[in-house]
Amino acid sequence: MCGIVGAIAHRPVSPILLEGLRRLEYRGYDSAGLAVIQPDGPIGRLRTLGKVSTLSAALEEQPLAGTLGIAHTRWATHGEPSTQNAHPHMARERCALVHNGIIENHEVLRREQTAAGHRFTSQTDTEVVVHAIYDQLEAGRDLTEAVRETIARLDGAYALGVIDTHYPDRLVAARQGSPLVIGVGFQEYFIASDVFALLPVTNRFIFLEEGDVAELRRDQLRIWNAQGEQVERPLRESSVAADSAERGQYRHFMQKEIFEQPRAVADTLEGRLSSEGVLPEAFGVDAEQIFTEAQAVTIVACGTSYHAGLVARYWIESLVGLPCNVEVASEYRYRKHVVPPGSLFVTISQSGETADTLAALRIAKESGYATTLAICNVPESSLVRESDLVLLTRAGPEIGVASTKAFTTQLVALLLLTLTLARLQPAIQGDQADQPRPGDDVKRPDDKRSDEQARAAQQIELLRSLPAQLERVLALDDQVAALAEQFVEKHHCLFLGRGEAYPIAMEGALKLKEISYIHAEAYPAGELKHGPLALIDEDMPVVVVAPNNALLEKLKSNLEEVRARGGQLFVFADNQVAFQQGPGVTIIRVPETDDLIDPLVFTIPLQLLAYHVAVLKGTDVDQPRNLAKSVTVE
Known part of the structure; x- marks a missing residue:
């Protein structure tokens, strides 16, 4: 969500x-906004409403010189978007701070400080922090002590960067529940909420702990x-290039x-496959023993990552035979849980700093789960x-707020x-999948093992072919762009799927609503009669995910229900x-694929559809309104 940058150097910051x-x-x-000790x-201090470009223009008109400063981009929580509510916040022209997170006891502190004579100029929870630090400074403590004394009284989450005119030689930072990283230069230091902010000045980082x-x-x-x-x-070196966050030839980051998804999927697979299967050590030390002993799986995530978990439930229960429960992290953390014996607890997050998912992980570590596994894109993250x-x-x-390649690589990881x-659990799979039926020839153990090995080899080949398969699907871009014109004037849309295609339909609906602002919902196609059919008319486009699998004939019957009521069907179907x-x-004909990788293949055209509809509608594709990329507060 909000962004923090700070610097103390021998050069203008x-x-x-x-x-x-x-x-x-x-x-x-x-x-x-930004604040610099001159x-x-x-x-x-300069603060502006709107984009960083507006702040940049203001800085050209009113340059701020100095070698110590802090800066911030705010996503409104307490108080409307306004210049007065923008960071940095100051106390008596002496000290200034930037803050990510939410101070839960800010109302109590505000009442105390108002009674003590402090004057508030914003509606934010953050302002109580700078006034509290000011009081500690006035009591004779130095800046570092003042920050430490202040945070002892704070309830909630925070990442802080603080400067003070009486201490022009130091920048103080603190974190609890919100990420903060220190960049290490040559006789200069930096802070930021994300390493990407500091890549032009350093590739060496220290990650603050809770x-x-x-x-x-x-x-x-x-x-x-x-x-x-x-x-x-520990000091860590980042391998991310400074120019990795550039758009290049593309119109938008999304x-x-x-x-980039074929390459991203290839990177996810690299070094993790052998001729016999997936290498367990790719998950970490002792993974093989842990997975062999696992008796159940719980997956917890938010948003797009939650949809990836829903696909994984179909895979795990059908291919492995283990019970798999998938939950939204914000719900999981606020209810009582029953932990099945031998349960593996899996969290999924692009950033690894999602507040609800992190909280769920911490609860799980105290709840008796056998072990925890993180599927994540950021190696230095808290998760x-x-x-x-x-x-x-x-x-x-x-960079795009609406997740694309993070989702497909999460699916590959799952x-x-x-x-x-x-x-690692062939007995479970064998007992459930290979029971002989009357009249069948009973297979010897050697034959059974041979079948399992052949099946595993086929699955590995499918994974190896996946990047090329995604390249073929991306060739549908022009066709999907033309299709998007039929959605521009629509206000609502339904997405349908069955089996593993249902979570993909959910993800397609999420993408459309996120960036085009068209209201979209997804349903299992078999649920049409139980309510959604009442919405069907010629103004309601119905997008259908139709892979060539065992549920296809059932799906066709559901689509006839839509046609009979004048609905407009847009079907993404296997060749x-x-x-x-x-x-x-x-x-829209999608290149022929296999049941195992259908969810990945059918995801791509739905992403393209959302993208092209948003472009035609003229919305802010990369930064849709009211949304943030990394949700680090509740």
Whole structure:
């Protein structure tokens, strides 16, 4: 959500802060600002409503010189989007801070501070923090002590960057429940909520842990943990290139990321497959034993990642035979749970900083789960650091708020997990899938093993062929772009699917509503009679995901119900499916594929549809209104 950048250096920091904010624009925001301690002593502050480009223009008219400063992009929570509510916030022209997160006890603190004579100029929860720090400074504490004393009174989540005119030689940072990273330069230090903000100035980073407070000087860094003990945190080098967040030849980041999916999927698979199957060590030390002993799987995620988990439930229960429960993280964390013995707890997150998913993981670690596995795109994230096992998706930077390549690489990662579990638990699979029927020849154990090996080899080949298959699907781009013209004037849309195609329909509906602002819902096609059929008329487009699988004939019957009521069908169908185009029915032929990888293949045209509809409607494709890329607060 909100973005933080800070710097203490021997050079002017305003350009560094501004470029950092530009690189954090993908997170979503409604205002921007920066504050710099100027050479003659006072803090210079600029805040603007709208884009970072507006702040940049204001900075050209009113330059702020200085070698110590902080900056912020705000996504409104407490208080409307406005200049007064934008960060940084200041107290008595002396100290300034930026804040990500939510202070839950801000009302109590505000009442206390108002009674003590503080004057509030914003509606934000953040302003109570800067006034509290000011009081500690006035009581004689130095800046670092003042921050430590203040956060001891805060309830909620925060990442803080604080400067003070009496301490022009230091920048103080703190984190609890919201990510914050320190960039290490040559006799200069930086802070940011995301490494992408700092890649132009450094590729060396220190990731603060929960409860950490850091004091940054030009030639010194000190960190204290939540217990007040001075500690050292590991220095990590990032392999992400500084230009990795550029659009290149593409009109939007989302378009670029849709077309990057074959390469991203290939990167996810690289080094994780052998001729016999998926390598268990790809998940971490002891993964093979853990997976062999697993008796159930729980998957917890939010948004698009939740849809990936729903697909995985079909895979795990059909191919492995283990019970699999999938939950929305924000619901999971606020209810009582029954933990089946030997359960594997899987979290899925693009950023690894999703607040609800992180909270669910921490609950799970105290609830008796056998082990925890994170499927994530960011190796340095909190989710990765706090999980027992990890599978990185390797999608690379995803800047568009509407997730595309992060979703498909999550699906690949979950398929790798499924195939690993299936190989390590052959008895379960054999008992459920290979029971002989009357009249069948009873297979010897050697024949059974041979069948399993042949099936595993076929699955591995399907995975290896997946990048090329996605390239073929992307060739539908022009056809889908033409189809999008029929959606521009629509206000509502239904998506239908059955089996594994139902979560893909859910993801297609989410993409359309996120970036085109067309209201879209997804249903299992068999549920049409139970309510949604009442919505069908000639103004309601119905998008159908129709792979060539065992549920196809059932799906065809459901579509006849739509046709009989004048509905407009747009069917994405396998080349082998015998659908006929005609009045009210438009068919988009998807290259023939296999049941195992259908969800990945059919995802691509739905992403393209959402993208082209949004372009035609003229919406902000990469930064849709009211949404943020990384949801680090509840």
